[in-house]
Amino acid sequence: MQTEEFDDLYAAAFPRLVRQLTLMTGDADAAQDAVQEAFVRAWSRRRTLRAAEQPEAWIRTTAWRLAVSRFRRLRRGWELTLRHQLPATVAEPSPDRVLVEQALAALPPCQRRVLVLHYLCDLSIEQISAETGTPAGTVKSWLARGRRSLAPLLDTEEKQDTHA
Known part of the structure; x- marks a missing residue:
């Protein structure tokens, strides 16, 4: 199938296939996504698709399978959510x-990230360096600056004394 033929097929069949899949699935957005994805897959096979072989049927079948697969993933996700609901x-x-979160939010992102990785994720300087792609010396510098910046923000005894 040539590019022009494929374009003609798309223009003629897309709206029809979306309507058909919408009726099959009951979800217009999911139908449109599935048909669009099926056309993308058909595009890569356009050289083997022939008009006599009913490419529209192939696209409709592919779109249906994609929609069913999406619904299965959504249902599985919903089941997992129900099984693992929060209290x-x-x-x-x-x-x-709250105080720690506010203090961390006041820091530059690079300092915030290394402090969280070091103190909350319990990573070494070498591990942080490898994960962030930052030299170890820079990680040490950001940790030191971050601690210096956090100290006055977290000094609650001093704040309580000034309010008394």
């Missing part, structure tokens, strides 16, 4: 946690 009530974060 109905979630405790409020402690004042210390």
